[in-house]
Amino acid sequence: xxxxxxxxxxxxxxxxxxAKYFAWSIDHKVIGIQYIGLSFFFxxxxxxxxxxxxxxxxxxxxxxxxxxxxxNTLFTMHGTIMIFLFVVPMLAGFGNxxxxxxxxxxxxxxxxxxxxxxxxxxxxxxxxxxxxxxxxAQAGWTSYFPLSxxxxxxxxxxxxWAISLHLIGASSILGAxxxxxxxxxxxxxGMSIWQMPLFVWAxxxxxxxxxxxxxxxxxxxxxxxxDRLAGxxxxxxxxxxxxxxxxxxxxxxxxxxxxxxxxxAMGILSEVLSxxxxxxxxxxxxxxxxxxxxxxxxxxxxxxxxxxxxxxxxRIPFMLTTMLIAVPTGVKMFSWIGTxxxxxxxxTSAMLFALGFLSxxxxxxxxxxxxxxxxxxxxxxxTYFVVAHFHFVLFGGSVFAIFAGLYxxxxxxxxxxxxxxxxxxxxxxxxxxxxxxxFPMHFLGLEGMPRRIYTxxxxxxxxxxxxTIGALIMAVAVVPFLVNVAVSLVAGKPAGKNPWRALTxxxxxxxxPPEHNFDxxxxxxxxxxxxxxxxGAAYLASGGKVALPVSAHGHAHDQPIExxxxxx
Amino acid sequence: MxxxxxxxxxxxxxxxxxxxxxxxNARLGLLLWRFANGMAFVFFIFANLLMRNVQPSWPPPGVxxxxxxxxxxxxxxxxxxxxxxxxxxxxxxxNEFGRAVRFGMATLGLGGLFFVGLLAAGAQVTxxxxxxxxxxxxxxxxxxxxxxxxxxxxxxxxxxxxxxxSAERHWGVEASVVFWHFVDAMWIIFFLxxxxx
Ligand code: HEM
Ligand SMILES: [Cu+2]
Numbered sequence: 001x002x003x004x005x006x007x008x009x010x011x012x013x014x015x016x017x018x019a020k021y022f023a024w025s026i027d028h029k030v031i032g033i034q035y036i037g038l039s040f041f042f043x044x045x046x047x048x049x050x051x052x053x054x055x056x057x058x059x060x061x062x063x064x065x066x067x068x069x070x071x072n073t074l075f076t077m078h079g080t081i082m083i084f085l086f087v088v089p090m091l092a093g094f095g096n097x098x099x100x101x102x103x104x105x106x107x108x109x110x111x112x113x114x115x116x117x118x119x120x121x122x123x124x125x126x127x128x129x130x131x132x133x134x135x136x137a138q139a140g141w142t143s144y145f146p147l148s149x150x151x152x153x154x155x156x157x158x159x160x161w162a163i164s165l166h167l168i169g170a171s172s173i174l175g176a177x178x179x180x181x182x183x184x185x186x187x188x189x190g191m192s193i194w195q196m197p198l199f200v201w202a203x204x205x206x207x208x209x210x211x212x213x214x215x216x217x218x219x220x221x222x223x224x225x226x227d228r229l230a231g232x233x234x235x236x237x238x239x240x241x242x243x244x245x246x247x248x249x250x251x252x253x254x255x256x257x258x259x260x261x262x263x264x265a266m267g268i269l270s271e272v273l274s275x276x277x278x279x280x281x282x283x284x285x286x287x288x289x290x291x292x293x294x295x296x297x298x299x300x301x302x303x304x305x306x307x308x309x310x311x312x313x314x315r316i317p318f319m320l321t322t323m324l325i326a327v328p329t330g331v332k333m334f335s336w337i338g339t340x341x342x343x344x345x346x347x348t349s350a351m352l353f354a355l356g357f358l359s360x361x362x363x364x365x366x367x368x369x370x371x372x373x374x375x376x377x378x379x380x381x382x383t384y385f386v387v388a389h390f391h392f393v394l395f396g397g398s399v400f401a402i403f404a405g406l407y408x409x410x411x412x413x414x415x416x417x418x419x420x421x422x423x424x425x426x427x428x429x430x431x432x433x434x435x436x437x438x439f440p441m442h443f444l445g446l447e448g449m450p451r452r453i454y455t456x457x458x459x460x461x462x463x464x465x466x467x468t469i470g471a472l473i474m475a476v477a478v479v480p481f482l483v484n485v486a487v488s489l490v491a492g493k494p495a496g497k498n499p500w501r502a503l504t505x506x507x508x509x510x511x512x513p514p515e516h517n518f519d520x521x522x523x524x525x526x527x528x529x530x531x532x533x534x535x536g537a538a539y540l541a542s543g544g545k546v547a548l549p550v551s552a553h554g555h556a557h558d559q560p561i562e563x564x565x566x567x568x
Numbered sequence: 569m570x571x572x573x574x575x576x577x578x579x580x581x582x583x584x585x586x587x588x589x590x591x592x593n594a595r596l597g598l599l600l601w602r603f604a605n606g607m608a609f610v611f612f613i614f615a616n617l618l619m620r621n622v623q624p625s626w627p628p629p630g631v632x633x634x635x636x637x638x639x640x641x642x643x644x645x646x647x648x649x650x651x652x653x654x655x656x657x658x659x660x661x662x663n664e665f666g667r668a669v670r671f672g673m674a675t676l677g678l679g680g681l682f683f684v685g686l687l688a689a690g691a692q693v694t695x696x697x698x699x700x701x702x703x704x705x706x707x708x709x710x711x712x713x714x715x716x717x718x719x720x721x722x723x724x725x726x727x728x729x730x731x732x733x734s735a736e737r738h739w740g741v742e743a744s745v746v747f748w749h750f751v752d753a754m755w756i757i758f759f760l761x762x763x764x765x
Pocket of ligand 1: 047050051053054075076078079080082083087139140141142387391394395398399437451452453471474
């Protein structure tokens with residue numbers, strides 16, 4: 001496949017250069033879209049598996065599945081794919097596309113490495129899927145020993161699972177190095193670290209977490225592979241190993257991974273809320289620094305997944321650190337509400353998904369504090385309450401933010417606007433379907449329905465039926481989205497440079513941006529969220545050419561409430 | 569004429585600036601890589617500690633403590649190799665490329681000796697379940713890094729021989745030497761956890 005570089009003279013180029021997304025490219029914009037495209041494919045695939053799960057669970061008896069093994073494979077692959085092949089690379093895609101543009105740069109610090117990191121993912125995906133050819137993994141996305149050991153997982157799919165995650169982890173580490181260097185070393189003149197867009201802050205914090213935590217995943221997978229292939233005994237107690245070793249290292253990675261999946265989503269949220277509410281971000285520094293605080297705390301809470309297997313003295317510190325995370329998270333929630341307060345809110349599709357995040361993530365956060373409390377967790381561990389909790393944060397949080405980001409930046413990436421009416425239908429169906437699918441699971445869990453079972457006591461039937469109906473509504477919801485993308489790519493309204501009248505640098509160049517991004521070094525706005533301020537208005541009026549100095553009493557961020565919301 | 573010269577000057581400055589930026593980026597990139605790579609070494613220490621934790625004693629009952637003579641000897645060897653590696657960088661910075669290659673060969677030779685010693689140390693371990701598993705894994709993991717560091721340094725030395733580097737521009741040499749030191753340092757820590765503690 002040859003890379004054909006279309007000369008971009010027309011304001012809106014035809015989406016012809018599709019081939020370049022299937023070829024090696026070191027342009028961060030191409031790479032960003034490659035990440036987004038690949039992970040969206042896996043979202044649909046993982047979603048398909050979820051629908052099969054829900055159809056099986058419609059009735060208490062076995063219906064689709066011949067045995068529990070097939071069901072085990074379904075939830076294992078669903079969970080693994082959604083996390084490692086959808087959310088993590090999707091957010092990396094946003095980072096790749098946006099960070100250099102937001103920093104006024106031509107590309108990432110190491111463009112070749114960037115492409116290399118991306119191209120580790122398609123093989124990883126294929127290796128994961130190849131599990132179906134040799135007997136797929138069945139040990140859950142957590143792959144606890146002994147379930148993942150030779151006794152219960154003799155098939156090679158479990159080995160492929162580990163190899164695939166190894167590749168994804170390595171890709172993620174290389175990406176993180178690239179992001180940190182780009183962000184720390186390549187800010188344009190006139191943009192201090194306190195004037196970076198909050199999405200860039202979030203990417204910085206995420207990348208730091210990746211560097212700390214992902215090597216532990218790699219290490220744990222190495223031991224799993226050695227146990228499976230070289231006959232070592234790390235996890236098997238029969239030969240002196242320790243099954244808790246895997247649990248410890250897995251969660252040392254996987255709890256921080258929750259923040260790898262949610263901090264960039266929160267970064268997207270800060271951008272979308274401020275732009276579409278025409279209000280300066282409330283508490284800019286608090287939002288920026290709380291990402292670092294969450295990142296730090298996130299690395300010392302892993303034991304909360306193991307309350308039932310941990311020595312009792314170790315439970316209390318893990319419970320307390322976990323609860324502490326609610327503080328920086330709450331700081332963010334209140335800052336976002338402060339951002340909305342008194343704003344001129346525009347209910348665009350992007351904004352609706354962002355508001356969806358706010359409402360759902362709060363619920364997931366609150367049930368998280370429930371589960372952090374040891375006596376509650378001992379009771380609810382491995383029930384549907386947990387399934388409800390993590391879908392509220394992962395779907396209600398990350399996925400809603402991903403859609404908010406797609407609606408917000410699609411015009412920049414493609415040069416075309418998405419249709420707002422279809423966007424709203426997509427949102428409404430997703431929101432209702434989501435709530436219907438996952439809210440009843442709280443009650444199922446409280447009533448004692450365990451997770452990871454394919455047949456269940458008939459007393460749980462009614463709530464499960466509701467949940468399955470919700471899942472079907474969500475399946476329908478992606479149709480208007482896909483139609484919208486397909487139609488808008490060809491026939492959407494031309495977006496122009498800055499359809500949302502936003503202040504960050506990616507909006508000062510044409511849509512889509514030229515290959516080199518900026519013809520001349522851009523001038524960043526002194527306050528990237530100065531909506532409704534004279535500085536912001538002047539900057540927008542000049543088309544990003546004039547940045548006024550920061551006002552005498554510091555940043556506009558710190559006292560937005562008194563300022564009348566004047567629109568732009 | 570003057571305008572032309574000024575233009576050339578700016579172009580030159582621009583290139584200079586870009587090169588400085590690239591070097592700055594590469595240095596930070598390598599630092600971050602060492603951090604992440606170091607976390608993988610921390611992982612093995614963490615695993616080692618957890619595995620001790622489930623045993624009544626370490627080594628576990630019935631398993632003999634490993635002899636320390638050979639490991640101590642290879643530790644000294646790798647320290648020496650580190651000293652030689654430092655000289656490579658120094659020589660390149662002084663434009664003494666012949667010397668750089670000689671010290672580079674010494675570094676590689678000592679690295680090779682270390683590697684052979686590491687293999688022999690691995691052979692001293694008798695299979696004993698958990699204990700031999702973690703010891704072998706740590707030796708294997710470190711050995712892998714020695715191989716990678718040697719390949720890196722080897723390629724760079726070929727470049728030095730061909731005159732690819734100068735006293736001003738030698739990022740490749742710097743990177744391979746820095747990585748060599750990283751691998752040395754990691755062995756010292758592993759040595760403590762495998763043989764001493
Ligand atoms: C179409 C939307 C989705 C539906 C209907 C759905 C449904 C489910 C159900 C019913 C389970 C529990 C299976 C069981 O324990 O027996 C499950 C597990 C899981 N889901 Fe989803 N899910 C959806 C989207 C997502 C997304 C977007 C993510 C992550 C970003 C995700 C991550 C997970 C994980 C990690 C598990 C645990 C797998 C395991 O137990 O090993 N899901 N999902
Ligand atoms: Cu957790």
